[in-house]
């Protein structure tokens with residue numbers, strides 16, 4: 104049985120109403136959550152690496168500086184995934200695998216803090232950004248300096264251009280990619296927000312089944328109350344029709360499988376466990 108620890112790595116501030124139609128015109132905090140998954144035989148797997156002060160370093164030069172201007176971030180060394188893991192009495196160096204949902208900077212902040220880990224992600228997600236620099240990278244919210252020089256050498260991407268062939272019981276998401284080969288962690292495509300974005304479904308979890316749904320929605324109320332982002336937010340959604348299709352399938356999943364805990368990365372209303 105798997106165990107999951109969910110924690111925040113700092114936050115950015117933005118207009119609540121831009122993010123969800125049931126929000127107010129006020130500035131609110133949006134955390135960047137990570138999940139540490141404890142596998143009984145394969146050790147620790149980290150889902151995304153959140154913010155860390157490394158984001159400020161990677162955004163020091165022009166035009167990357169605009170990234171932290173547009174979404175002001177609060178994150179100390181203590182908030183980083185590395186420290187959050189250590190605070191739980193777990194040695195962060197024991198994290199064997201880091202799963203990356205997509206390559207936006209708020210998911211890559213701590214990548215350099217895990218120099219012994221293997222990185223797992225959808226090939227198309229990295230291919231979409233790996234050669235981008237300057238404005239083109241910024242447009243994809245990608246800060247190249249967040250990745251270490253040996254990133255590719257330590258990567259074990261899966262080919263999401265091949266059909267997903269690991270069946271799930273989830274309505275709307277019948278197939279995924281079996282990450283460890285034992286059916287314990289199933290990567291599921293969540294198109295729309297960013298090229299190659301993947302969520303992670305954990306069917307056998309001590310705290311009940313979990314589906315980490317990354318940035319497919321920013322708030323759970325998009326799924327539970329159909330609260331869609333403001334049209335201004337569409338400029339940062341890569342493929343809006345695909346985003347809507349993913350939301351509708353998540354709504355159907357939630358309706359048919361209410362016991363599956365859906366975890367969007369930036370929902371401050373969720374209580375970490």
Ligand SMILES: [Zn+2]
Nearest residue numbers: 207296297318
């Ligand atoms: Zn994102």
